[in-house]
Amino acid sequence: MSLILVADDDRDIRDLVAFKLSNAGHEVVAVEDGPSALGALADRLVEVAILDVSMPGMSGFDVCRSMRSEARTASIPVLLLTAKAQEADVQTGFAYGADDYIVKPFSPRELLSRVEAVLARSRR
Amino acid sequence: MRSDVGHVLVATDWFVLAYFFAINSGYLALIALAAIEFVRHGRLQGALGYDDTFVNPLAPPVSIILPTYNEQAGIVTSVAAMLALRYPEFEVVVVLDGCTDDSFSVLERAFDLIEMPCVVVEQIPTRVPPTAKFVAAGAAPLVVITKENSGRADAINVGINASRYPLVCMVDADSILDPEALLHVAQPFMDDPERVIATGGVIRAANGCRIRHGRIMEVRMPRPWIARIQVMEYLRAFLLGRTGWSRLGSLLIISGAFGLFRKDLVIEVGGLDPTCIGEDAELVVRLHKAMRQARRPYRVVFVAEPVSWTEVPETARVLARQRRRWARGLAEVLWRHRSMIGNPRYGRIGLLAMPYFVVFEYLAPFIQIAGLAAVAVALALGAINVVFGVVFLLVALGYGLLVSIAALVIEELSFHRYARWRDLAIAVAAATLENFGYRQLTALWQLQGTWAALRRKRAVWGEMTRTGFTLEAPADLAPSGGGRGE
Amino acid sequence: MTAAVDLVEAMAALVAFLLVLVVAARFARLVRARQRDARIAPLRQELLAMIASEDLAALEGFRRLAPARWRLFEPSVLSLTAKLRGESQRALITLCCELGTLERALSASRSARAARRAVAAEALGTIGTNEAVTRLSMLARDRSAFVRAAAVRALGRSGRSAGVGPLIAALEPGSGVPHRFVAQALLRLGEPSAPGLIAALGHPHSEVRERAAEILGLLGTRSAVPALLQACGSDVARALRLHALRALGRLGAPQAFSVLCEAAEHGEDEDLRRLAVQALGRLGHLGAVPILAAVVATGPDRLAAIAAESLVALKAPGEAALSELATSACGPAQLHAKAALVFAHRGERAGAPAGSELKAFS
Numbered sequence: 026m027s028l029i030l031v032a033d034d035d036r037d038i039r040d041l042v043a044f045k046l047s048n049a050g051h052e053v054v055a056v057e058d059g060p061s062a063l064g065a066l067a068d069r070l071v072e073v074a075i076l077d078v079s080m081p082g083m084s085g086f087d088v089c090r091s092m093r094s095e096a097r098t099a100s101i102p103v104l105l106l107t108a109k110a111q112e113a114d115v116q117t118g119f120a121y122g123a124d125d126y127i128v129k130p131f132s133p134r135e136l137l138s139r140v141e142a143v144l145a146r147s148r149r
Numbered sequence: 150m151r152s153d154v155g156h157v158l159v160a161t162d163w164f165v166l167a168y169f170f171a172i173n174s175g176y177l178a179l180i181a182l183a184a185i186e187f188v189r190h191g192r193l194q195g196a197l198g199y200d201d202t203f204v205n206p207l208a209p210p211v212s213i214i215l216p217t218y219n220e221q222a223g224i225v226t227s228v229a230a231m232l233a234l235r236y237p238e239f240e241v242v243v244v245l246d247g248c249t250d251d252s253f254s255v256l257e258r259a260f261d262l263i264e265m266p267c268v269v270v271e272q273i274p275t276r277v278p279p280t281a282k283f284v285a286a287g288a289a290p291l292v293v294i295t296k297e298n299s300g301r302a303d304a305i306n307v308g309i310n311a312s313r314y315p316l317v318c319m320v321d322a323d324s325i326l327d328p329e330a331l332l333h334v335a336q337p338f339m340d341d342p343e344r345v346i347a348t349g350g351v352i353r354a355a356n357g358c359r360i361r362h363g364r365i366m367e368v369r370m371p372r373p374w375i376a377r378i379q380v381m382e383y384l385r386a387f388l389l390g391r392t393g394w395s396r397l398g399s400l401l402i403i404s405g406a407f408g409l410f411r412k413d414l415v416i417e418v419g420g421l422d423p424t425c426i427g428e429d430a431e432l433v434v435r436l437h438k439a440m441r442q443a444r445r446p447y448r449v450v451f452v453a454e455p456v457s458w459t460e461v462p463e464t465a466r467v468l469a470r471q472r473r474r475w476a477r478g479l480a481e482v483l484w485r486h487r488s489m490i491g492n493p494r495y496g497r498i499g500l501l502a503m504p505y506f507v508v509f510e511y512l513a514p515f516i517q518i519a520g521l522a523a524v525a526v527a528l529a530l531g532a533i534n535v536v537f538g539v540v541f542l543l544v545a546l547g548y549g550l551l552v553s554i555a556a557l558v559i560e561e562l563s564f565h566r567y568a569r570w571r572d573l574a575i576a577v578a579a580a581t582l583e584n585f586g587y588r589q590l591t592a593l594w595q596l597q598g599t600w601a602a603l604r605r606k607r608a609v610w611g612e613m614t615r616t617g618f619t620l621e622a623p624a625d626l627a628p629s630g631g632g633r634g635e
Numbered sequence: 636m637t638a639a640v641d642l643v644e645a646m647a648a649l650v651a652f653l654l655v656l657v658v659a660a661r662f663a664r665l666v667r668a669r670q671r672d673a674r675i676a677p678l679r680q681e682l683l684a685m686i687a688s689e690d691l692a693a694l695e696g697f698r699r700l701a702p703a704r705w706r707l708f709e710p711s712v713l714s715l716t717a718k719l720r721g722e723s724q725r726a727l728i729t730l731c732c733e734l735g736t737l738e739r740a741l742s743a744s745r746s747a748r749a750a751r752r753a754v755a756a757e758a759l760g761t762i763g764t765n766e767a768v769t770r771l772s773m774l775a776r777d778r779s780a781f782v783r784a785a786a787v788r789a790l791g792r793s794g795r796s797a798g799v800g801p802l803i804a805a806l807e808p809g810s811g812v813p814h815r816f817v818a819q820a821l822l823r824l825g826e827p828s829a830p831g832l833i834a835a836l837g838h839p840h841s842e843v844r845e846r847a848a849e850i851l852g853l854l855g856t857r858s859a860v861p862a863l864l865q866a867c868g869s870d871v872a873r874a875l876r877l878h879a880l881r882a883l884g885r886l887g888a889p890q891a892f893s894v895l896c897e898a899a900e901h902g903e904d905e906d907l908r909r910l911a912v913q914a915l916g917r918l919g920h921l922g923a924v925p926i927l928a929a930v931v932a933t934g935p936d937r938l939a940a941i942a943a944e945s946l947v948a949l950k951a952p953g954e955a956a957l958s959e960l961a962t963s964a965c966g967p968a969q970l971h972a973k974a975a976l977v978f979a980h981r982g983e984r985a986g987a988p989a990g991s992e993l994k995a996f997s
Binding site: 189201204205206207208263264265266267268270284285286287339340341342536539540543547548550551554555557558561562565570573577 | 638639642643649650660661664784788816822937967973974981
Binding site for chain 1: 683684686687688689714715717718719720721722723724
């Protein structure tokens with residue numbers, strides 16, 4: 026049971042990820058843009074953040090970077106969710122401090138196992 | 150003697166009547182063309198592949214050039230919003246055109262700028278070299294260039310020289326772009342890579358809209374009537390008029406607030422002309438000219454999706470300055486390229502678009518004002534009867550209203566961005582009110598602008614450039630940081 | 636006088652008609668949208684819950700949906716399917732096939748209206764069965780440019796290697812499909828495109844050869860290296876050599892080192908040299924350091940700037956060469972070297988991390 030943040034402007038993906046993670050026993054906060062994601066991070070004790078790279082207002086990269094720059098959120102694991110699978114983009118993601126990368130179209134099952142892997146790593 | 154004057158008056162009145170009929174019919178025809186385009190486009194919704202373009206590694210990379218002059222209040226929001234646009238590969242080149250405010254330091258703080266040695270390859274000759282170049286620490290593709298003040302056109306040229314990518318996008322710092330804006334305007338370059346050389350995006354009025362983080366959250370009608378009327382005007386002229394021209398393959402104006410160009414061709418024709426007030430329109434005309442002269446196949450495309458939003462003037466004083474400037478710009482462009490007018494060598498541009506602009510844009514304010522005066526005098530003298538007066542009013546104003554409402558129908562059927570019922574009612578009211586005072590005043594301002602262009606034809610070109618840019622973004626209208634809108 | 640009255644009336648009637656049209660259009664649109672939402676929302680929740688719980692047997696319930704209701708729901712299902720991979724995607728596709736979505740798309744793809752054919756192509760690509768792919772390869776030669784483009788994109792999303800042949804045919808000049816769409820589709824199909832693309836390096840049309848080389852570079856197939864090396868030979872047309880050089884750089888193929896060095900030093904024009912210089916940066920072979928340093932010192936401006944960036948990519952030895960240039964060289968070479976070094980270390984500066992200001996807006 027962990028609190029997981031999902032930020033994606035695509036309603037289908039947001040809802041599906043939320044369903045999937047809550048089925049697995051996690052609590053989910055779902056938001057649709059970068060600024061709300063930062064708001065949620067400030068309000069609650071999020072344990073993993075799943076961020077869409079391209080969101081209106083602020084990209085997932087920017088959210089990730091500003092999480093890393095603040096002590097309270099610096100160590101929260103981040104999974105980036107993106108349709109861009111080019112090597113350069115993956116590198117950018119890691120450069121901003123992301124922990125893992127999920128390429129759209131995605132498999133909900135794979136997403137769950139990656140989230141749990143990241144959770145397990147961060148608890149160690 | 151008396152009857153001679155009467156004859157002349159009657160003839161003038163008939164001429165003016167025919168002119169108003171023609172100008173409104175011309176608009177109606179452009180709107181019909183736009184309607185055809187939208188119907189086709191609407192059916193294809195969902196099969197246009199914007200999402201695919203977003204992830205296409207071969208999408209042509211874009212350099213966004215953002216010239217700015219003393220806009221410290223809104224600059225960080227604008228730049229952040231532009232860096233968050235959806236597009237595979239792009240950079241933002243901010244050119245600080247001799248800013249005397251804190252623009253640079255707010256940018257430096259927000260994006261953690263670091264200075265780079267500045268090596269300029271002057272592909273377009275510029276008046277003023279850059280004084281320094283900065284990049285953002287971290288991966289944000291942001292370049293900031295500082296230079297001494299030399300006007301918007303020259304600032305853009307400096308930006309183009311410093312840009313890396315094959316397409317350049319010119320934007321105004323106070324434009325609010327839709328997150329998909331670049332995808333939309335770059336799409337024609339993907340669809341027809343061999344021929345498309347420039348695309349322009351539609352400009353809409355941002356006043357009254359709910360804005361957050363430099364994004365339009367909800368489209369609403371503004372409060373002041375002067376801005377509401379402009380919403381209708383923009384809809385009619387920019388959205389539908391330009392879509393119609395684009396369909397005819399004769400788009401002459403790409404607004405400086407949002408246009409995308411092939412950089413190699415912009416460099417080939419020498420970049421923007423800093424001696425011209427309507428520098429954006431002038432560039433497009435020059436591109437048309439060069440391509441036609443070289444007999445190269447090409448297209449200039451207008452993209453109708455709402456992509457760019459700008460604050461329109463809310464006071465008569467600022468509006469007057471804007472319209473004078475527009476009229477003056479148009480007059481200069483037409484004068485400079487007068488050899489193209491009616492010249493079959495330039496195809497539709499020479500035979501259709503340029504003559505249309507001369508007759509229905511350049512001369513319109515003269516005829517509108519002279520015509521109204523002539524009708525009033527004729528009525529007073531009894532040279533024409535009341536029936537003629539009524540018919541005249543109908544053709545001049547009633548037909549204009551009809552055209553506006555037709556534009557509203559098309560907006561409703563295609564983009565329907567104004568979601569509230571009361572906005573619809575306001576739009577209709579604005580279209581009606583436009584005829585009583587607004588049209589006549591703008592005609593007067595245009596006349597003043599055209600007059601200024603005529604008088605100063607041989608004057609020094611450069612002196613107006615700076616005022617031009619500040620006019621576009623007067624301090625009281627400039628975006629003010631995060632506090633704007635909400 | 637009556638004529639004027641008539642005219643007034645006619646004008647007023649026209650304006651009134653248009654006003655009624657606006658209101659009616661909006662009203663109809665709102666009602667339709669509300670009805671659709673009301674009928675679809677529960678289905679959507681149900682479907683998402685099922686996919687999330689992987690209770691795919693529960694999809695059974697959807698099979699009993701009234702055809703009209705399913706058709707209303709169909710676009711949402713298709714768009715969801717396109718966002719998924721793996722088992723859940725397969726289950727949705729099966730459901731679509733059973734409920735007649737495939738048949739409807741196939742028949743719509745023969746519609747006289749281009750827009751219907753284009754939308755059908757998108758659906759066929761999402762479904763991606765054999766029949767769908769066969770039909771798409773025909774749509775890729777449709778008379779409407781929009782349909783051709785949609786079909787090519789759909790072939791890419793179908794994930795079926797049967798799409799490779801028609802896509803390579805669509806690379807030919809005169810196919811009337813923008814080459815970037817075709818390239819993207821082939822990249823989406825991934826590894827299975829490689830054999831066809833390698834064969835296309837010998838295609839009779841030069842455009843096909845060049846684009847095949849370009850796509851192979853982006854695809855990252857190592858097996859393409861020998862064929863691409865051959866395409867860099869001095870007897871090969873310049874355009875193909877350009878693309879092949881770039882592709883080799885993208886692939887990071889060590890075998891390409893000598894060819895790239897040769898092109899970087901003695902390439903006959905700046906474009907060729909630029910691509911070779913960029914490729915040397917990606918290759919990561921330290922032998923390139925002196926060659927790149929020489930280009931920074933003596934090359935024309937744009938080339939020198941790119942060579943400096945490539946040196947940065949070669950890590951410590953490259954940066955050492957740049958530092959040397961930054962102190963000893965003069966004129967533009969020194970500036971290029973300094974610029975590249977500053978850019979390379981731009982993230983390391985202490986102080987307020989970038990983006991702190993962005994937070995202030997939230």
